[in-house]
Amino acid sequence: MSLYAQLQQRAATNNPIRIGLIGAGKFGSMYLAQIPRTPGVHLVGIADLSPDAARQNLARVGWKPEQCQAASAQVALSTGGTWITDDWRALVSLPQIDVIVECTGNPVAAVEHCLEAFAQGKHVVNVTVEADAFCGPLLASRAAKAGVIYSMAFGDQPALICDLVDWARTCGFPVVAAGRGHKWLPHYSESTPETVWGYYGLSPEQAQRGGLNPKMFNSFLDGSKPSIESCAVANATGLSVPSNGLQYPPASIEDIPFVTRPVSEGGVLERKGMVEVVSSLEANGRRIPYDIRMGVWVTIEAETDYIKNCFEEYNAHTDPTGRYFTLYKRWHLIGLEVGMSVASVALRGEATGVAAAWTADVVATAKRDLQAGEILDGEGGYTVWGKLLPVETSQRLGGLPLGLAHNVKLLRPVKKGQCVSWDDVAIDTTTAAYTLRKSMELLSKSD
Numbered sequence: 001m002s003l004y005a006q007l008q009q010r011a012a013t014n015n016p017i018r019i020g021l022i023g024a025g026k027f028g029s030m031y032l033a034q035i036p037r038t039p040g041v042h043l044v045g046i047a048d049l050s051p052d053a054a055r056q057n058l059a060r061v062g063w064k065p066e067q068c069q070a071a072s073a074q075v076a077l078s079t080g081g082t083w084i085t086d087d088w089r090a091l092v093s094l095p096q097i098d099v100i101v102e103c104t105g106n107p108v109a110a111v112e113h114c115l116e117a118f119a120q121g122k123h124v125v126n127v128t129v130e131a132d133a134f135c136g137p138l139l140a141s142r143a144a145k146a147g148v149i150y151s152m153a154f155g156d157q158p159a160l161i162c163d164l165v166d167w168a169r170t171c172g173f174p175v176v177a178a179g180r181g182h183k184w185l186p187h188y189s190e191s192t193p194e195t196v197w198g199y200y201g202l203s204p205e206q207a208q209r210g211g212l213n214p215k216m217f218n219s220f221l222d223g224s225k226p227s228i229e230s231c232a233v234a235n236a237t238g239l240s241v242p243s244n245g246l247q248y249p250p251a252s253i254e255d256i257p258f259v260t261r262p263v264s265e266g267g268v269l270e271r272k273g274m275v276e277v278v279s280s281l282e283a284n285g286r287r288i289p290y291d292i293r294m295g296v297w298v299t300i301e302a303e304t305d306y307i308k309n310c311f312e313e314y315n316a317h318t319d320p321t322g323r324y325f326t327l328y329k330r331w332h333l334i335g336l337e338v339g340m341s342v343a344s345v346a347l348r349g350e351a352t353g354v355a356a357a358w359t360a361d362v363v364a365t366a367k368r369d370l371q372a373g374e375i376l377d378g379e380g381g382y383t384v385w386g387k388l389l390p391v392e393t394s395q396r397l398g399g400l401p402l403g404l405a406h407n408v409k410l411l412r413p414v415k416k417g418q419c420v421s422w423d424d425v426a427i428d429t430t431t432a433a434y435t436l437r438k439s440m441e442l443l444s445k446s447d
Contacts, residue, residue, distance in 0.1 A: 003343040004039075018044050029058075032046075033061035044077060044091075093120055099125060101153075105128055107131040115139075118150070127338070132232045134437055159341065161179060165233075165237045176262075177274050197217075227388035233353075235359050240275075243393065248276075254290065256292065258319040275360075340352060363401065364401070366414045373410060379402055379405075399422075411425060
């Protein structure tokens with residue numbers, strides 16, 4: 001039975017999937033916009049540091065005021081309304097809730113939210129991919145031990161890439177490469193919240209009018225978010241990562257099967273079976289027509305002449321050899337698609353992407369020469385960007401994961417382009433995120 005049919009059945013029997021949402025910002029608001037249009041689900045509660053802001057966002061996406069005025073969780077449960085609170089623990093501890101959607105974007109807080117949800121017997125759809133990038137394998141392990149499901153969020157590119165990889169492997173195709181698109185030029189890695197709008201093609205006034213967060217947008221532009229998302233894909237699928245960071249080869253959709261081949265066959269990959277990000281800009285800044293900037297893709301290989309001939313007979317677009325083919329989705333709809341994960345987790349008992357091994361890491365890397373005493377401001381800020389590396393390289397360097405490089409003090413200078421190490425910073429060792437990360441390192445050394 002399809003997920004939609006199962007949701008209709010849950011609605012008909014008055015047995016909806018009961019959901020708790022932590023964080024009602026941009027991503028969360030996009031999911032909120034779809035909930036009233038989806039049968040068989042009930043958003044019991046929203047936990048947000050600013051309940052008033054959450055109410056404003058609900059109004060912005062079209063919720064009627066009476067839908068979110070429940071004075072308590074029990075009122076929400078009895079009336080079908082939604083309770084808004086600033087107490088995430090109270091929300092997570094509700095026995096009736098089936099799925100927690102973690103949507104804060106704060107990796108340290110997200111880890112704490114996920115762990116508590118597991119302890120309370122709740123499935124988790126984790127939108128905060130930063131948390132998954134630096135300790136996803138242990139989050140998945142903790143969820144399994146608790147008998148619940150931990151999942152990436154559909155709509156975000158990592159889950160969509162994992163879906164394409166699963167399609168390929170289930171059909172019997174070897175995955176040569178998989179990834180997403182991006183607008184990229186090398187100097188973007190130095191971008192700050194002050195320079196981001198110029199690179200994006202917006203004025204500061206336009207950005208302010210739209211309520212756009214410069215730090216968040218800069219995390220995409222400077223390569224941090226593509227690295228984080230590629231890391232999550234590698235850890236979920238077992239695909240390897242480039243030895244010295246993403247290469248961002250420029251390519252149109254038509255050229256992806258040509259570019260995403262091994263170097264030995266005329267492409268850019270070090271070997272088959274890797275993640276990569278394709279740029280929508282040529283090296284000279286020219287925009288590439290029909291690009292994959294907002295989409296995802298997977299490149300597969302015809303291993304026999306028969307399969308190669310099938311590609312040809314059905315007019316599939318391939319590389320010049322006829323052996324490499326790319327399937328793609330040109331767009332992703334971000335929070336508007338999260339319902340797929342919620343339904344899959346609650347109805348099928350299946351994650352839409354989950355870390356299976358520690359393959360890759362994202363290391364904080366200096367945007368400029370940094371001095372002792374400076375405070376690192378994390379993803380999308382003025383001090384560091386995230387570089388995707390094989391986990392073996394990260395461990396050899398003692399690399400500080402980008403997810404923990406926020407509001408920490410440098411103890412010594414770090415040169416521009418150099419990875420920040422654990423020894424370079426004074427870090428809070430009391431957080432659950434720090435504990436999980438160190439546990440991953442200890443486990444990897446004992447294997």
